[in-house]
Structures are given as C-alpha cells and as structure tokens.
Amino acid sequence: MTVAPDASSSASVPSASPASAAAAASSSASANGSANGGLADHGPVTVVLVDDSGVERRFLRHALAAETGCTVVGEARTGRDALALVERLRPSAIVLDLDLPGMSAIEIIERIMATVPTPILVCSTEGDAERAAQALAAGAVDIVARPDAADADRTAYADALRRGVRVAARVRVITHPRGKLRNRGLVPVVPERLASLGGRPLPVAQEGTLDLIAIGASTGGPQALAHVLAALPQDFTPAIVIVQHMSDGFVDGLASWLDGLCALPVGVGSTGQRLAPGTVTVAPSARNMIVHDRLRITIEKPPPTQFHVPGVDATFESVAGSIGPRAIGVLLTGMGRDGACGLKAMRDAGAITIGQDEESSAVWGMPGAAAAAGAVQRTLPLSEIARSLVAIVRGDPFGSER
Helix, strand or coil, X not given: CCCCCXXXXXXXXXXXXXXXXXXXXXXXXXXXXXXXXXXXXXXXXXXXXXXXXHHHHHHHHHHHHCCCCEEEEEEECCHHHHHHHHHXXXXXXXXXXXXXXXXXXXXXXXXXXXXXXXXEEEEECHHHHHHHHHHHHHXXXXXXXXCCCCCCCCHHHHHHHHXXXXXXXXXXXXXXXXXXXXXXXXXXXXXXXXXXXXXCCCCCCCCXXXXXXXXXXXXXXXXXXXXXXXXXXXXXXXXXXXXXXXXXXXXXXXXXXXXXXXXXXXXXXXXXXXXXXXXXXXXXXXXXXXXXXXXXXXXXXCCCCCCCCCCHHHHHHHHHHHCHHHEEEEECCECCCCCHHHHHHHHHCXXXXXXXXXXXXXXXXXXXXXXHCCCXXXXXXXXXXXXXXXXXXXXXXXXXXX
C-alpha cells in the first residue's frame, strides 16, 4: 500500500476479547463446509482484515460495518500476523490486500488454504491483474477491484466489498497443499488410454464433428478452469470459449495466467475474431461474447437488466443458435443461475452438456440450477471433466478399454 500505516499494533482483535471472538468465529466457520448447494448456512459473518495501511483497514472496517450481521473480529498488517489471527479466530472470511510487505499475498493464501482453509477475498488494483489471477489460483475466492486514486469515489468499491464478503463467507472451501497450481495434481491427459468413469455413459461424437466447447463459470471458476485446461492435450482440436464472471480489468490477467498454464493458446476475445481450432478465447470484462456462424464472435454491450456481465447465458444461447449439435456446453462452479437457461438451450439444440458436481464445486449454484432445469446430460467431478471432453471429441465411448 502507498498509504502509511497507522501506529496500531501489527495484529488486533477489535470490539471483543480473543476468546469470545474466536468462539463466535468458530461457530460461523463450522458452517463453511455445510451442504445446501455448496453454500454455508446463513448466519453471522466474521471477518479478518489483512492490510498494512491503517487508513485502508479503517475504510474496510467502516464499509463492512454497514453490512448487517458482519463483524470485523481481527486486523493484521503482515502475513505472519494474519496467519496467527486466522488460526486463532477461525473467521468466516478474510479480506486480503494483494500488495503486502514481507510475506507475499500468494504465500499467505497458500498457507491459509493448506492449514485453515478459509474463504479469501482479495483487494487489488487493475495493474495487478496477473498477480490477482495467481491469487485466485492459490485459492482465493474472488477479487474486488480497488480504485487506484486515493481521492476516487469509493462508494462502488464499498458496495462490491460488502457483496464480495457476503458471497465469500458462504463458499465451501477445501484444504489443498501448499505450492503452485502445477504441483496440485494437474497432470495432462494421456489420450491413448482414458480411465473408466465407472461405466457411466456419456454421449459421444463422431471424430471431427465438434467445432466448439463453451465453458461458463463464476465463484471458484479460475481454479476450476485451470484444472480443466491444464489437462487438455496440445492436439485438442475444438475451439474453446470461456465466460468467467470477474471484476472489470482482471480478465487480461486471467487469460495471461491460463495461457502460461496450459498447452493451448489463451487470449481475450474481440469483435470480428474467428475462433481457431485448438485455441481458448475468454470473454472480456463488462461485455457479452456472442458466437455466430462460422465461429465468428462479436463483443456486445449487455442489456441494462442483465445482472452478471459477461453473461454465460448470452454466450451459451448464441452457441445454441449458431453451432447447435456441433458444440459441447460445460457449466462449472458459481453462485446464482447464470448459464442454466443457456445450457438448456444448447441441449435442446443438440449439443452435449456437462455440469460440475456439487462435491467438487466451491458453490453449486449455476451447475445445480442447470441440473434442476434438465439442462445437464452428465454431472461430473471436476477431476473428470477434461478427460471426458477428450473422450467425447475423439468419439471414444466412456468406460471402454482401448
């Protein structure tokens, strides 16, 4: 942070004794892993703030004070202090500045997710877009865009912060080992012998008949996308389009990070672009990506009534109309219903449709809504989606030995 920190202690627990705060936080944290579509039970939300600037922490504290049922139970200026506080208080959520002295925010996230898995909301400027994507890969739930200028109107930022904490506190998180994502079991598929999926049948395509795979995701999506894309082989032929709900200014960083992770080239879509085989195109911020005949795309302003931008439904519905049975639709983890109607349109148009299962989803909102709507032909764990796509594209019947 560029603002000088205040003279307060490195770590603090405001307005409550450590024992009472920890008890309240523990009660709330116990709900984090509950069922209910991947969401925690509704109840009080306890938050730990991690930022080296006292001025910024004060702003965050005041912004969250306006959220009913939300209590800031601890504040830390350094990563080391943050780890101790989180271990002791077990909060519902953490708000973490991406630019900290000493221990990096990425290492803090990795350590927390390895020892005391807790939903983490990262605050970052657009200039840190690629590092923000790395934070998501390390296990953070979402990013909130912080204004660059100190004198900027922060009303929208405060609103986004409160909304982000509400969502983050309800996300089911899982423990994963420390280290970079490439060390977390993301092994490329060996196409010569696809593993059996317990004999569960999936539709298959004649080789060469599939032009496009459309993937939609929201909360928890960057990690899920990385898992899927990193496991696709270099000779994977269909074009891939991705719609990921993300704050303005961070899509370029996401695309750059994914590009470095997987064998297929990844970029951000632009109007007039023709989707090439074996490439991955991510929808840009604040616009809908529409797919037309001959795999041409346009980037369009969404209607004022559209809540999620970019919209998964908008892309999926355009794929249903232009590509139809030559497409596969995949709906990954995310809160809300965006993508459910679009995936149903794709299925009705003859496309193959897949939804991520509840157990492996951070939030089983979008894929759950799609399943309830009859849009999903097969619900699969995240670990099986990439090899399922390879099998479908190559016309291999599922569960067969080759």
